[in-house]
Amino acid sequence: MVTFLTTGIILGLSAGFAPGPILALVISETLNHDKRAGIRVALAPIITDLPIIVLTLFVLSKLSGFHTVLGIISFLGGCFILYLGFAGIRTRGMNVSLAKDKPRSLQKGIIVNLLSPHPYLFWFSVGGPLTVKAMQHSTVAAAAFICSFYVLLVGSKMVIAIAVGRSKSFLTDKTYIYTMRLLGTMLILLALLLFRDSLHLLGIV
Numbered sequence: 228m229v230t231f232l233t234t235g236i237i238l239g240l241s242a243g244f245a246p247g248p249i250l251a252l253v254i255s256e257t258l259n260h261d262k263r264a265g266i267r268v269a270l271a272p273i274i275t276d277l278p279i280i281v282l283t284l285f286v287l288s289k290l291s292g293f294h295t296v297l298g299i300i301s302f303l304g305g306c307f308i309l310y311l312g313f314a315g316i317r318t319r320g321m322n323v324s325l326a327k328d329k330p331r332s333l334q335k336g337i338i339v340n341l342l343s344p345h346p347y348l349f350w351f352s353v354g355g356p357l358t359v360k361a362m363q364h365s366t367v368a369a370a371a372f373i374c375s376f377y378v379l380l381v382g383s384k385m386v387i388a389i390a391v392g393r394s395k396s397f398l399t400d401k402t403y404i405y406t407m408r409l410l411g412t413m414l415i416l417l418a419l420l421l422f423r424d425s426l427h428l429l430g431i432v
Contacts, residue, residue, distance in 0.1 A: 235379070238354075240410055243379055247345060248342075250384060268335065270333065275340045298427075312418055358373060
């Protein structure tokens, strides 16, 4: 269970701090309105991702006996995580354009997250297979992975909303950049583990 808990923490932190549509909206809502608006955006994945998780687990459960397909999915997941890892290492900070509008922050966050390909890619290629693997150990292990992932995903975006509310220079600060580089390195290591699982499922090793 500790392995899946740790994996959820690493992935949650990386996804939470990584530049993307939701993070950009968290920042713009914070700067346009206040930190509470940014925090409301950060909560959007909790609402939008449940149907994605259920659908992904249903599909993967039907493929449980098809090791070749699962091996390919695991390989694609490794490629996705590897891409995110290198993106984190190359991070130079973020710039967000602002536009004054009404603070419908939660609704905006839900729409942006539903239209973003990241949740679908993550849960089909990475999160879903890891959850299925955790369930083979125990339901508690699967719950630990999902809960740790979302606590850190949402929590890290809330931290960013609070930090940006206090200082607009946070996104170009060395602390943020070095944190992203560290998380990027950890993601690359995790990608290598996914590649290893892929090779086992494909019967190569």
